[in-house]
Amino acid sequence: MKRLLIASVVAGATLLLTAACGGDDKKADDKKDAPAAAASTVASGAPAGSGQPSGSASAKASGAAGKGLQYQTVAKLTGDLFTKDPLCPVGQWDTNSTGVPSKYRSAVANFKQFDCYKKKGDFMPSRGQQAIFVEFKAANAAKAYAQDEAKMYPTLIVGNTVVVAGTGLENTDMKAYLEAVNETVGGAGEILAKA
Structure with missing residues (x-):
């Protein structure tokens, strides 16, 4: 179960970082918070x-x-x-x-x-x-x-x-x-x- 959760967090963080690099005006601070946001997304179902x-x-x-x-x-x-x-x-x-x-x-x-x-x-x-x-x-x-x-x-x-x-x-x-x-x-x- 822990491995699945970790894999989901990594996948979510990768998606968030990819989206943030795609021309969006996000600040560098948002990119640093992506792993925490991904963990929250997995736990709560919403960013x-x-x-x-x-x-x-x-x-x-x-x-x-x-x-x-x-x-x-x-x-x-x-x-x-x-x-x-x-x-x-x-x-x-x-x-x-x-x-x-x-x-x-x-x-x-x-x-x-x-x-x-x-x-x-x-x-x-x-x-x-x-x-x-x-x-x-x-x-x-x-x-x-x-x-x-x-x-x-x-x-x-x-x-x-x-x-x-x-x-x-x-x-x-x-x-x-x-x-x-x-x-x-x-x-x-x-x-x-x-x-």
Whole structure:
């Protein structure tokens, strides 16, 4: 079974890399994420963070409970929910080293931001950073960052991982979004929001 799964992941990654090299305007970062996306595709049946609605706005706690917050899970849930909002017809996860305040950058292990575009192929997002996924090297840095961000935006902290919800999507309940993300880890996280 493991060999079949590994072979499927390799085949999926090869297809994704081949498609990305076929004249598409994908960034180099997307190519680096292809193996993770392929693994998610095999496990879920849909590309992680594809931004395409699947009809499911919430995630169910499953075998992920107790394993910590995973980017692939957050990416899929975010894309599925946010692209249902008329203000975010096309969504895309990107890396951006300036997405975290400079005082926290050295403590970041992984950073991704979800941007909204009016149409596919647009160079500039119409709404940037509608969700932020940050994995820190240590839980104390994650907590300090989450508390700072919660002064303006709702945040979810799970161990050394933080998800920040933007406020630009008027038809999307960001607190409910963070609750759905928290469900994927069995409710192990804490949602912080300004009073």
